[in-house]
Amino acid sequence: MDPRIRKHAEIIANHSVNLQEGDNVVVDAHPVAEDLVVALHEVIGEIGANPFTTSQRTGARQRRAYLRAGDDEYETPAHELALIEETDVYIAIRASDNVTQTSDVDPETSAAHQQAHQPILEERLSTRWCLTQFPAPANAQLAEMSTEGYEEFVWDAVNKDWDEQRDHQANMVELMDPADEIRIRSGDTTDVTMSIDGNPTRNDYGEHNLPGGEVFTAPVPDSVEGEVLFDMPLYHQGREITDVYLEFEGGEVVSHSAAKNEELLTEVLNTDDGARRLGELGIGMNRDIDQFTYNMLFDEKMGDTVHMAIGRAYDDTVSEDNEQNDSAVHVDMIVDMSEDSLIEIDGEVVQRDGTFVFEDGFEQ
Structure with missing residues (x-):
């Protein structure tokens, strides 16, 4: 087995989820990720935990068959919920043999299925x-890379010194954590402000997301004002959405458009009331992720980017005194901040054209 796969498994177990003897572990993976699943089982066995493997979450082919055969009426599956209720550690491994497998599933059907699974989430x-x-060939193809090149890209981003990355990102946490207002500007198309007053800023250094490489928090839901053009595309439900434009008033999306698959964006925004508000603001800081790959797990961590997610806010980014935005969806979208862009915190510029105030090359 490629030693990088074994190292990947060890980082998941020992760094990301702090696996302990006796833990009940669910490994949710596509069959093409079998090598990483095998390596994980080896590590799980050495630690003395209890593994169970499924492809429920990432098995797009069977999910497509089920959703296309259904009637858009879904209930929360009690047996699946019961499994997760007895789970201590949940490890999801993204990989695909066809990244557009669910592209012909009706967006309303996907939204209804997603809502029914909200308690499981x-x-x-x-x-x-x-x-x-896991660097599967289909994901390499989507990234327009060779399989070998994509493997190197993935494992360079994953198998790294996460303590060093944590320390680098701590500089941004120190700036954001006590802040009241953040303003994001990029060119003539993005100028948006939001309050983060009281909400904690989190340092993602490879724990819940691997790779990590961002700092993030939740906006106060009704504070978001302005407009954003997300100039980097995203894949959602097996389809590409490009040039997403959102206009916010009083925290809600009041106008939207997309150059491609706008109807899918509309369905996402119509999922529930929370889908029209922001649940996350994230700042990408992983310099080892140096190219766009149509994979949000990596793309949102790129240096020189900012991402915002419509929908659900994470519990640990909302203070007890603030409202938490709730939704069945959490859809991240990215703004390129490498040129003609800045981030302001309480009126002070802390990033200009992708360079942070605490990095060499920052210009006042």
Whole structure:
């Protein structure tokens, strides 16, 4: 086995989820990620935990068959919920043999299915959980890379010194954590402000997401004002959405458009009331992720980017005194901040054209 796969498994177990003897572990993975699943089982066995493997979350082919055959009426599956309720550690491994497998599933059907699974999502988020990526050929193809090149890209981003990355990102946490207002500007198309007053800023250094490489928090839901053009595309439900434009008033999306698959964006925004508000603001800081790959797990961590997510806010980014935005969706979208862009915190510029105030090359 490639030693990088074994190292990947060890980082998941020992760093991301702090696996302990006796833990009940669910490994949710596509069959093409079998090598990483095998390596994980080896590590799990050495630690003395109890593994169970499923492809429920990432098995797009069977999910497509089920959703296309259904009637858009879904209930929360009690047996799946019961499994997660007995789970201590949940490890999801992204990999695919066809990244557009669900592209012909009706968006309304996907939204209804997602809503029915909301209690399962909430239960998973209460475990020690990790989402990671195995470098499958289909994902390499989507990234327009060779399989070997994509493997190097993934493992360079994953198998790194996470203590060093944590310390680098702590500089941004120190700036954001006590802040009241953040303003994001990019070119003539993005100028948005939001309050983060009282909400904690989190340092993601490879725990829940592997790779990590961002600092993030939740905006106060009704504080978001302005407009954003997300100039980097995203894949959602097997389809590409490009040039997403959102206009916010009083925290809600009041106008939206997209150059491609706008109807899918509309369905996402119509999922529930919370889908029209922001649940996350994240600042990408992983310099080892140096190219766009159509994979949000990596793309949102790129240096020189900011991402915002419509929908659910994570529990640990909202203070007891602030409202938490709730939704069945959490959809991240990215703004390129490498040129003609800045981030202001309480009126002070802390990043200009992708360079932070605490990095060499920052210009006042």
